[in-house]
Amino acid sequence: MLGHCFCHLPGVGPKSESSLWDAGIHTWEDFLCAASPPVSAAKAASMRPGLEASREALEAGEADWFAARLRTANSWRLFPHFLPHAGYLDIETDGERDPVVTAVALYHQGRVTTYVHGRNMADLEEDLARVKVLVTFNGKCFDVPIIERVLGMRCPKAHVDLRFVLKSLGVSGGLKACEKRFGLSRRELDGVDGWSAVLLWREFERSRSENVLETLLAYNVADVLSLEVLMAHALDELLLTTPFAARKSVAIPSMAENPFAADPDVVEMVRGVVQRPFY
Numbered sequence: 001m002l003g004h005c006f007c008h009l010p011g012v013g014p015k016s017e018s019s020l021w022d023a024g025i026h027t028w029e030d031f032l033c034a035a036s037p038p039v040s041a042a043k044a045a046s047m048r049p050g051l052e053a054s055r056e057a058l059e060a061g062e063a064d065w066f067a068a069r070l071r072t073a074n075s076w077r078l079f080p081h082f083l084p085h086a087g088y089l090d091i092e093t094d095g096e097r098d099p100v101v102t103a104v105a106l107y108h109q110g111r112v113t114t115y116v117h118g119r120n121m122a123d124l125e126e127d128l129a130r131v132k133v134l135v136t137f138n139g140k141c142f143d144v145p146i147i148e149r150v151l152g153m154r155c156p157k158a159h160v161d162l163r164f165v166l167k168s169l170g171v172s173g174g175l176k177a178c179e180k181r182f183g184l185s186r187r188e189l190d191g192v193d194g195w196s197a198v199l200l201w202r203e204f205e206r207s208r209s210e211n212v213l214e215t216l217l218a219y220n221v222a223d224v225l226s227l228e229v230l231m232a233h234a235l236d237e238l239l240l241t242t243p244f245a246a247r248k249s250v251a252i253p254s255m256a257e258n259p260f261a262a263d264p265d266v267v268e269m270v271r272g273v274v275q276r277p278f279y
Contacts (some may be wrong), residue, residue, distance in 0.1 A: 001077045002058055003027050004244055008069035009050040011043070021243050028055060061085075063132040063158035072140070073168055075160045076238055078133050079231065082158065084109065087131030088231075090223035091143045092216065095198035101150055102201040103216055106131075107224040112259055114217050125153045132156060135227050137175045138163040162227060165234050179226050182233045184255065188262050192219050196270045203269075211263040215270075218260035225256050 004026055006017045016039075023038040025031050028051045037044045057065040063082050070077060079086065087108040093099035104115040104124055108131055115124045124147075128134075133156060136143050140161045147153050166172070171181050176193065179186070186192070200216040203209070229252065236250040 001080045001239075001242075001244070002054075002066060003029075003081075004242070005054075005070075005074070005077050006031075006047075007071070007074055008054070008066060009047055011046065026243065061132065064156065067133075067156075067158035072161065072164055075158075076165050076235060078158050079135075079160055079235060082133040085130075085132035086135055086231075087128070087133070087156075088135045088224040088227040089128075089131075089139065089143060090136065090220055090227070091146060092194075092197040092201065092220050093146065094201055095195070099146060099150060101146060103197075103220045104147075105217070105220040105224045107221075107228065107256070110256070112221055112224070112256070114221065114260075116213070116217075121151065124151070128153060128155060133158040133160060135160045135162065135231055137161070137178075137223070137227060137230075140164070160231065162230055162234060165238070166230065169234060169237050171234075175223060175226070178230060182230060184226055184229060186222055188264060188267060189219055189222055191271050192262075192267060199270055200266070203266075209266075212266050214260050215262045215266040218258055218262040221258050221260055225258060228253060229255055 004021075006012045006020055007014060020031070020038065025034065025037060031037050032048065032051055037047075039047070054066075058081065061082075063078055063085070066078055067075065087106055089104065089106050091101055092103040094102050100117055101121065102117045104121070106113050106115070106124070106127055108127065113123075113127060115121045134144070136159065138161065140159065140163075144155045144159065147155055162178070163175075166178050171178055176186070197216055197219055200212055200219070204212045204216065232250055232252045236252065239245045239250065
């Protein structure tokens with residue numbers, strides 16, 4: 001999709017981009033090869049260097065170069081080209097004002113990796129460096145600032161925040177509500193939410209129960225596995241707003257298998273925490 005994109009160029013907004021598409025200028029090459037592009041001579045002269053630089057950046061695989069130039073609403077255009085290098089991420093914290101990052105799940109190139117406070121959290125930095133495009137839900141407001149401020153780690157600048165992408169399609173609410181909109185189910189983890197994750201960590205600190213920790217990790221990983229499916233659904237709908245839907249088919253993947261299993265007794269304990277607090 002990046003090769004069809006013009007709105008990352010200075011002075012080119014959505015309406016200008018649509019006008020180019022309507023005029024048959026569908027790719028950078030179409031514009032660069034056109035004897036008289038459907039813009040003013042001055043505008044064409046200002047756009048050509050940007051398109052040449054775009055071509056070089058794409059060939060070099062510089063996702064961050066495009067991320068610095070795309071508006072948040074158009075960040076999804078990074079995704080098709082950089083799909084093999086996308087990493088889906090979600091964090092959990094202890095819920096305090098000055099938070100501790102208790103667990104992180106990263107799904108990258110078909111592999112789920114988890115990071116736990118006090119065990120292997122430092123490994124996250126090296127693994128994040130391999131991710132070219134980060135996909136989160138509300139990560140621009142929560143996950144990324146906390147990772148960078150609390151853990152002191154750098155996240156990729158190329159970042160697709162599905163909260164804003166889905167909202168542009170009229171799908172709003174939290175991650176669980178968006179999952180239901182597209183028919184995704186948490187099954188045994190239904191009813192477990194972000195506050196439950198805080199409670200699970202507190203219970204793990206108290207009891208050191210590996211069953212509690214595994215339940216927390218199962219919840220954390222479920223978040224990132226659903227992101228892959230939601231990203232595909234969003235991309236499918238967004239392509240319908242362009243002239244390229246017929247050429248750019250999107251396969252909706254099945255949810256990958258969660259390597260962690262939630263303990264039913266622990267889940268039931270969390271669900272009943274209002275009646276039976278355990279911390």
